[in-house]
Amino acid sequence: MTERERQRAGLWYDANFDPELLALREEADELCHLINQTSPRDAARREGLLERLLPHRGEDVTILAPFYxxxxxxxxxxxxxFINHNAYLMDGATITIGSWCFIGPSCGMYTASHPLLAAERNRGLEKADPITIGDNVWIGGDVTILPGVTIGDGAVIGAGSVVTKDVPAGVVAAGNPCRVLREITERDGIGELG
Structure with missing residues (x-):
């Protein structure tokens, strides 16, 4: 079994020294660099680079630079x-973000875990668990989402939160560690615009 196959199977794999994984990350790093150096006015070039980096991106997705x-x-x-400035998606495992989501600035989504024993960690081992974010989720600025977390449809995650466990649909959650504060109800509407 290759290290990439081990990675995809959710097993411990060599993230630091495997030539195939290093080459894939180097290519992604180069694309991120080019995206982040492209003028916002050069939409065609930027779109082409994003297509290469993110082939599983839906329609009308906005990603502001820098992005990693x-x-x-x-x-x-x-x-x-919409993904605001300075997002980092550490996608050793799949990171799924639903439709109509607002991702605040400096959001980090980290799928990787490392061994607690230094000797094992120094061998370059890691394990990656997927992150899943439902539709219509709003994630505030400076939020950290840890490996294996699922955030349900319509949830709102407060700025600065560290999400260590699953968050159900339709709630406001915040804090370090992030915890559910309350359900979102019709009373949260802004009322008539006028």
Whole structure:
């Protein structure tokens, strides 16, 4: 079994010294660099680079630079999602972001875990668990999402939160560690616009 196959199977794999994984990350790093250096006015070039980095991106997705991903190909981003400046998607496992999501600035989604024993960690081992974010989720600025977390449809995650466990649909959650504060109800509407 190759290290990439081990990675995809959710097993411990050599993330630091395997030539295939190093080459894939180097390619993604180069694409991120080019995206982040492209003028916002050069939409065609930027779109072409994003297509190469993020082949599983829906329609009308906005991603503001700088943006970083370890592989890119392990990210699935739904239609009409907005990702603000300085997002980092550590996609050793799949990161799925639903449609109509708002991702605040400096959001980090980290699928990788490392061994606690230094000797094992120094061998370059890691394990990656997927992150899943439902539709219509709003994630505030400076939020950290840890490996294996699922955030349900319509949830709102407060700025600065560290999400260590699953968050159900339709709630406001915040804190370090992130915890559910309350359900979102019709009373949260802004009322008549006028």
């Amino acid at each position: 991903a370890d592989y890119g190909a392990n990210c699935v981003i739904g239609d009409h999602t």
